[in-house]
Amino acid sequence: AQSVTQPDIHITVSEGASLELRCNYSYGATPYLFWYVQSPGQGLQLLLKYFSGDTLVQGIKGFEAEFKRSQSSFNLRKPSVHWSDAAEYFCAGNTGTASKLTFGTGTRLQVTL
Amino acid sequence: DAGVIQSPRHEVTEMGQEVTLRCKPISGHDYLFWYRQTMMRGLELLIYFNNNVPIDDSGMPEDRFSAKMPNASFSTLKIQPSEPRDSAVYFCASSPGSSGANVLTFGAGSRLTVL
Numbered sequence: 001a002q003s004v005t006q007p008d009i010h011i012t013v014s015e016g017a018s019l020e021l022r023c024n025y026s027y028g029a030t031p032y033l034f035w036y037v038q039s040p041g042q043g044l045q046l047l048l049k050y051f052s053g054d055t056l057v058q059g060i061k062g063f064e065a066e067f068k069r070s071q072s073s074f075n076l077r078k079p080s081v082h083w084s085d086a087a088e089y090f091c092a093g094n095t096g097t098a099s100k101l102t103f104g105t106g107t108r109l110q111v112t113l
Numbered sequence: 114d115a116g117v118i119q120s121p122r123h124e125v126t127e128m129g130q131e132v133t134l135r136c137k138p139i140s141g142h143d144y145l146f147w148y149r150q151t152m153m154r155g156l157e158l159l160i161y162f163n164n165n166v167p168i169d170d171s172g173m174p175e176d177r178f179s180a181k182m183p184n185a186s187f188s189t190l191k192i193q194p195s196e197p198r199d200s201a202v203y204f205c206a207s208s209p210g211s212s213g214a215n216v217l218t219f220g221a222g223s224r225l226t227v228l
Contacts, residue, residue: 034216043117043204043219090156094215100146100169101217103156 002027004074004093006104014112015083021076021107023065023091031093033074034101035065038088047089050074061085086111117220119205125226131193134223137186138207144215147180147190148204150222156204162188163210195227 005024013019025031032051036044048059055067065076074091091104118137126132138145146161160170165182173180177196182188192199202222208215 036219043221044206044217046216046218049216096215100158100161101215105155 002031002093002095002102004033004091004102004104006089006091006107008107009105010108010110012110012112013081016080019076019078019081019085019109021089021091021109023074023076023104024072025074025091025093026072027093027095029095030069031095033065033067034092035059035063035074035076036090036092036103037061038090038106040087044090047076081109081111083111083113085109117205117207117218119203119220119223121223122221123224123226125228126195127228128196129194130227131191132195132199132225132227134190134203134205134225136188136190136205136220138188138205139218140186141209142207142218143210144208144217145182145188146206146208146217147188148206148219150202150204151200159190159203192225195225197227200225200227 003026007022034049035047037047038044047063048057050057050067058064063078067074088106088108090106092101094101120135147159149157159172160180162182180190202224204219204222206217206219208217
């Protein structure tokens with residue numbers, strides 16, 4: 001079955017530290033992959049997306065993600081975390097037009113000062 | 114662009130009552146999605162429309178749930194009768210579709226509490 005997996009339910013990092021959130025995918029073909037962020041009481045906001053081409057994609061708020069076919073991964077990174085980055089992060093994937101987006105279970109990020 | 118607009122933002126109702134959630138997608142978007150978010154089950158796709166036509170409703174929990182999209186600028190999700198286990202945040206999202214992958218824009222959600 002097509003799916004994305006986020007193995008970490010909860011991560012805590014110190015402000016200013018680097019961040020990496022893990023996402024693994026399982027698709028027959030190369031999927032389209034996304035990272036969304038959800039702040040408390042808010043909807044989901046798109047951080048970045050990967051369709052094809054350059055495997056390192058840049059997003060908003062200083063985030064980036066790298067598509068690694070050999071590891072079936074699409075991990076989200078940020079070199080220096082800010083307290084305002086505390087939120088829940090969702091990895092998602094689909095196979096293109098008119099297909100539904102499948103979400104991972106999310107990773108809750110806590111930032112300590 | 115005002116984004117995807119959902120109403121109401123919060124709804125508290127009693128078991129057995131009818132609940133109607135509303136969504137206005139982004140103008141020009143061909144696809145509309147209804148998701149439900151709970152702590153136990155995460156984000157679940159309930160149904161999605163393409164050009165106002167329901168394409169996949171396999172995620173709708175049961176016959177108590179129904180969704181309509183009478184025109185390109187409006188959709189409703191109705192629960193009748195509501196039950197406490199329907200308590201969740203319901204999100205509407207839209208996307209431009211056409212060629213390439215869907216990039217969904219989400220509304221702020223409607224938080225439903227059924228007592």
